[in-house]
Amino acid sequence: MKVLLSAVLFSFLTSSCTKEENMTTANQLENQKISVSGKAYTYLALGDSYTIGESVKPAESFPYQLQNLLKEQGINVVQPKIIATTGWTTDELQRAINHEKLTQKFDFVTLLIGVNNQYRGYSIATYKKEFSELLQTAISFANGDKTKVFVVSIPDWGVTPFGKNAGKSPQIIAEEIDNFNTINQEVTLAAGVSYTDITPASRHAITDPALIASDGLHPSAKMYSEWANALKPKITAILK
Template sequence: MNKTVIPPNDPHTDQLTYLALGDSYTIGEQVSPNESFPYQLRAKLNKQSINLAIPQIIATTGWTTGELIAGIKAETTAPKYDLVTLLIGVNNQYRGNSIAVYRTEFQELLKTAISFAGGNAAHVFVVSIPDWGATPFGAQSGRDVKTIAKEIDAFNAVNKEEALKAGINYTDITPGSRNASADASLVAGDGLHPSGKMYKEWVDSLSPSILKTFK
């Protein structure tokens, strides 16, 4: 599975619309759609009486911030969404791209996300970049896992600073992602991407702030 762009449900007055922006971590590479974090988030919120529509997902495995910007422009979107999530940057780090460029492009993506949320920054939720160095793939990549961790932390410092500056909620799932080095059940079959179990942990971390906003 390389790309998933799922159109939103037909609008209903009792449903909140949801746009998920990102890369393979938003698609749920290597897991079923229902195990991805956007779908698990929808299921959890629905159980909490937040009636969330099927998410529209704009994401492709391997995308950087710049590629996500271009990808959004190429897709058909609704004028407004009630909820927007953004998780992007691991491929900037993986490719050794400039962190200064990442900051500029992430700022643009935040503005785009806020625009999708009808100008309401409180309805945008940024998720930190997980540490792929903690996975079996990372251990076998030939790269120093401590260096990977430091670089991931540096990119996350940028996305956290910019998100909070813009008045956007920020959820840090990175420390939990590092438990993959000792718990194989947190990693999908490819040895790199998160399993449904790890995505559930992300949802458990993310959902309280969303519930607080919408209840």
């Protein structure tokens, strides 16, 4: 009987301690959250390899670096929701979004897409149509608020080691990238959406190998950091 009572008492004390520990941990987390921001903001990142951060750690991709930079500003952003895959073109991204059947609305959205349209030689006219549709999709995910959507230009992969051996001159690649960026910039600004031009800075990789990932093609964490820092003040302004 004494053994049974001891076991029951031990179980009660253990349960009480666990509950107290859990409450303490929950309170600590809640206080930590409040110290960062009164609200936990949501973020949707749409794109291709440049959004998922091909050849770098997930934490080094620009969406995650952006999340951390915003937290440093006192803006609590939860883990980004990313819809992106290496190699996707505009039509493939739209199909993936449709397949996802995502109904959630987000506090802000980034969109970077088009390099694979250029790489595969797809038409500018088709890109304009599909990019326009994707931009409207992004706005709808931002609950119809165009001020909370941020488009990023296509970087110039022609300056990378891979680009220099791609069978097309870096100059031609640069011209084609510029043509695609002219379209996405025109569509973006016409819709009243923020546009961040990271293309000129991406061309610094021709003299700064540290801007290129180990695969010789994609951006490194250093370059992604530049993109995140370029976006930070714009997003901070609309969230604070």
